[in-house]
Amino acid sequence: MSRLNRDVYIAILLLLLCGAFFAASFDIRKIDYGILTAAAWPRIILVALTVLSLIYLVQSLRRGAPPEGTKSFSIKGVIDKYRNPFWCYALFLLFLLTLEYLGMLIGGVLFVFCLLTVIGGASKRNLIIHALIAVIMVGAMWALFTFGLGVIFPQGEIFTTL
Amino acid sequence: MLFDNIAAAFHELFVFETMFLMMVGVVAGLIAGGVPGFTIAMAVVLTLPFTFGMDAVQGLAVMMGVFVGGLSGGLMSGILTGIPGTPSSVATTFDGFPMARAGRPGFALGLGVWSSFFGGIISAVLLVTLAPQLARIGLEFQQWDYFALVVFALTITASLAGENLIKGLIAGALGLLVATVGEDEINGIARFHFGNEALKQGFGFLPVLIGLFAFSQLLSDIQDRVRARQSLAEGGGVAVKVEHRKAIAAVLKRWGNLLRSSLIGVFTGILPAAGSSISNILAYDQAKKASREPEKFGTGCEDGIIAPESANNATAGGALITMMALGIPGDIVTAVMLGALLIHDVIPSPTFITETPVLAYSLFLAFFVAHFMMVALQSYTLRLFVLITKVRMYVLTSVILVYCAIGVFALSNIAFDIWTLFWFGILGYLMRIFGFPLAPMILGVVLGRIAEQWLARALARSEDLSHFITSPWSLFFLLLAAFSVFFPKYQADRGKKTWTLFYPAIFMISLCVPAFMMGGAVRIVLGILLIAMGVRSLVKHHRNGWKVDPAASGAPQLREG
Numbered sequence: 206m207s208r209l210n211r212d213v214y215i216a217i218l219l220l221l222l223c224g225a226f227f228a229a230s231f232d233i234r235k236i237d238y239g240i241l242t243a244a245a246w247p248r249i250i251l252v253a254l255t256v257l258s259l260i261y262l263v264q265s266l267r268r269g270a271p272p273e274g275t276k277s278f279s280i281k282g283v284i285d286k287y288r289n290p291f292w293c294y295a296l297f298l299l300f301l302l303t304l305e306y307l308g309m310l311i312g313g314v315l316f317v318f319c320l321l322t323v324i325g326g327a328s329k330r331n332l333i334i335h336a337l338i339a340v341i342m343v344g345a346m347w348a349l350f351t352f353g354l355g356v357i358f359p360q361g362e363i364f365t366t367l
Numbered sequence: 368m369l370f371d372n373i374a375a376a377f378h379e380l381f382v383f384e385t386m387f388l389m390m391v392g393v394v395a396g397l398i399a400g401g402v403p404g405f406t407i408a409m410a411v412v413l414t415l416p417f418t419f420g421m422d423a424v425q426g427l428a429v430m431m432g433v434f435v436g437g438l439s440g441g442l443m444s445g446i447l448t449g450i451p452g453t454p455s456s457v458a459t460t461f462d463g464f465p466m467a468r469a470g471r472p473g474f475a476l477g478l479g480v481w482s483s484f485f486g487g488i489i490s491a492v493l494l495v496t497l498a499p500q501l502a503r504i505g506l507e508f509q510q511w512d513y514f515a516l517v518v519f520a521l522t523i524t525a526s527l528a529g530e531n532l533i534k535g536l537i538a539g540a541l542g543l544l545v546a547t548v549g550e551d552e553i554n555g556i557a558r559f560h561f562g563n564e565a566l567k568q569g570f571g572f573l574p575v576l577i578g579l580f581a582f583s584q585l586l587s588d589i590q591d592r593v594r595a596r597q598s599l600a601e602g603g604g605v606a607v608k609v610e611h612r613k614a615i616a617a618v619l620k621r622w623g624n625l626l627r628s629s630l631i632g633v634f635t636g637i638l639p640a641a642g643s644s645i646s647n648i649l650a651y652d653q654a655k656k657a658s659r660e661p662e663k664f665g666t667g668c669e670d671g672i673i674a675p676e677s678a679n680n681a682t683a684g685g686a687l688i689t690m691m692a693l694g695i696p697g698d699i700v701t702a703v704m705l706g707a708l709l710i711h712d713v714i715p716s717p718t719f720i721t722e723t724p725v726l727a728y729s730l731f732l733a734f735f736v737a738h739f740m741m742v743a744l745q746s747y748t749l750r751l752f753v754l755i756t757k758v759r760m761y762v763l764t765s766v767i768l769v770y771c772a773i774g775v776f777a778l779s780n781i782a783f784d785i786w787t788l789f790w791f792g793i794l795g796y797l798m799r800i801f802g803f804p805l806a807p808m809i810l811g812v813v814l815g816r817i818a819e820q821w822l823a824r825a826l827a828r829s830e831d832l833s834h835f836i837t838s839p840w841s842l843f844f845l846l847l848a849a850f851s852v853f854f855p856k857y858q859a860d861r862g863k864k865t866w867t868l869f870y871p872a873i874f875m876i877s878l879c880v881p882a883f884m885m886g887g888a889v890r891i892v893l894g895i896l897l898i899a900m901g902v903r904s905l906v907k908h909h910r911n912g913w914k915v916d917p918a919a920s921g922a923p924q925l926r927e928g
Contacts, residue, residue, distance in 0.1 A: 211801070212801075219537065226544065229559050229561065230558075230559075233557075233558050233559075234556050236554055236556065240823070240826040240830055241553065241819075241822060241823040241826050242554075243551040243554050243558055244558070246547060246818075246822065246823075247544065250540055250547065250815075251544070253540050254540040254541065254544060257533060257536050257537045258537065260533055261533050261537060264533060286590075287590065288592065289586070289589045289590055289592060289595055289761075290586040290589070290590055290796060293585075293586055293589070293764075293768065294789075294792075294793060297768065297772075297789055297792075298789065300772070301782075301785055301786060301789060304782055304785070305782075309772075309773065313769045313772065313773065316765075316769055317765050317766060317768075320761075320765040320768070321761065321762060321765050324592075324595055324596070324761040324765070325596060325759065325761050325762070338765075338766065342766045342769075343766070346769075346770055346773055350773055350777055354417075354420045354777065355420065356776070356777045356780065357780060359782065
């Protein structure tokens with residue numbers, strides 16, 4: 206175990222990915238025409254990726270475990286370090302999951318407002334500023350695409366039922 | 368013919384709406400280039416969704432405006448705050464910031480603006496004259512030559528990999544793999560959909576690009592909790608008046624430095640993967656070496672601003688030469704531009720200029736015009752830049768994240784594209800954390816389908832694989848590809864290990880083989896010259912007893928930008 210480091214795990218993950226895609230390449234429908242079958246090119250790439258991942262694995266194993274004194278891994282430490290990106294992804298996921306119900310405009314405004322408040326703080330003054338920024342900036346871009354470029358965004362079931 | 372094409376392009380481009388949109392693009396580029404953390408590539412990527420509703424000329428002209436604006440925008444923050452807006456303006460800060468602190472910010476900005484302008488114009492002239500000549504060679508290409516050319520372009524990933532070659536190559540291969548998901552364009556068969564209906568169509572190019580590059584970049588910018596709540600210039604920026612007249616006189620007085628730096632920029636741009644992030648440092652270094660007062664560099668010296676700024680704009684022209692003449696991207700920005708061509712149903716290839724001359728010449732003209740717009744708008748943008756530097760980073764990030772979603776949805780009006788953006792945003796962010804460069808992956812995504820198509824066409828014409836070696840152009844590109852893969856290793860070991868002494872000689876001697884195979888007086892003479900240069904290099908090292916020169920090491924590293 207002492208030889209393991211972060212790169213070893215990534216290399217193993219890559220090899221697993223290659224394996225999964227190799228297996229999936231056998232599900233690609235075969236055809237009787239053409240010289241290059243639909244599975245040929247992906248398999249060429251997968252062979253290259255597998256070889257590269259193996260080299261990466263060997264390199265990482267040779268390098269061994271991280272030196273003494275390196276900060277040990279802890280979930281709390283990771284969450285603490287990557288708090289802002291975590292919030293971004295979580296709120297963006299929520300925005301995506303509710304897109305069908307809230308629509309692009311309301312969903313977008315709420316996403317920006319929540320993200321600004323989570324990262325920037327929720328004092329009374331901040332809440333007002335964040336709400337204004339969210340409404341004006343998202344509203345302006347939504348209007349530009351809707352009325353200027355003729356894009357039809359998801360309106361949201363919440364509106365259609367109202 | 369040349370003038371006919373220019374006249375036709377003139378009619379297409381000089382329309383009020385296109386000019387107005389280009390101006391907006393230049394302003395957006397200037398601002399994006401000026402904000403540290405927002406790269407030019409990111410600005411060009413984010414512009415893509417706005418160009419869907421436009422025709423190809425208009426859309427690409429706007430992107431050209433953003434590109435040129437972005438290259439010049441970096442100098443504003445570099446000179447005024449000491450933080451380079453983009454990697455292409457790193458060297459500008461060496462003398463620009465000291466000059467600004469010494470009480471001459473207006474003059475420093477003027478030098479930067481006008482050096483950018485002249486550098487860009489010099490490269491535009493070379494673009495118009497060289498690209499069509501180079502493209503004529505493309506007419507000789509057969510199917511296997513095209514495939515070999517794309518293979519060569521893919522090996523650029525090795526140079527874009529930076530410090531870790533294997534990680535870069537893995538990223539490039541991952542990009543190729545991503546491009547195989549969905550319907551195969553040759554036979555129309557769905558691949559790697561894992562039972563998901565949406566995946567049968569494959570990933571949209573733009574959501575992948577924005578997710579990988581912009582989304583992940585934005586999250587990196589706000590990772591640090593303290594930095595996220597800060598504005599770019601705590602305490603506010605300074606309003607400055609650009610000293611145009613004085614700057615023009617100073618730049619033209621140093622025309623030797625201007626010309627040399629511009630040529631360095633163009634040449635660096637033509638070389639695949641060597642973008643403006645390296646040319647500005649190379650030009651600065653050369654200007655310092657050629658100067659009679661090298662000790663003044665770093666203290667606010669005029670030549671120290673002229674060299675990097677003229678070089679980075681000239682690099683754009685060089686990269687466009689490669690992109691338009693051969694259909695391969697010179698750097699990440701031209702890779703995105705190639706993607707934009709695909710979105711507008713234009714297949715980038717060596718026949719691009721001959722088959723779509725109006726579009727090609729419109730791009731040439733747009734590159735010219737964008738430089739004039741950049742000069743005209745820089746003073747006004749400066750005020751806007753000062754305002755934006757007061758906005759806190761997390762505010763910019765939050766708003767741009769939702770803009771990414773809106774822009775991506777506008778591509779084909781399907782929510783799946785936003786999911787693609789999300790997943791690739793996570794992948795891009797993880798890749799950044801784990802030290803995988805993103806540029807090779809983007810190159811893989813852009814070139815993957817093109818490579819497969821040319822391979823299929825080559826094999827459809829003949830199953831004999833020896834054509835890849837017997838066709839002179841194919842052999843030429845495969846040799847270039849082989850040497851390109853080892854170039855980063857050569858760069859790292861140069862001046863340290865003996866094998867590097869052989870690399871240039873073997874490179875030149877091996878290239879003479881396809882040159883002789885091509886026939887024709889000029890190419891045979893070139894082949895003989897290559898042999899002579901290779902042998903000369905070997906003899907020189909033999910006389911020196913195969914000793915390595917440590918002074919040759921320490922070449923600037925290529926970086927994403």
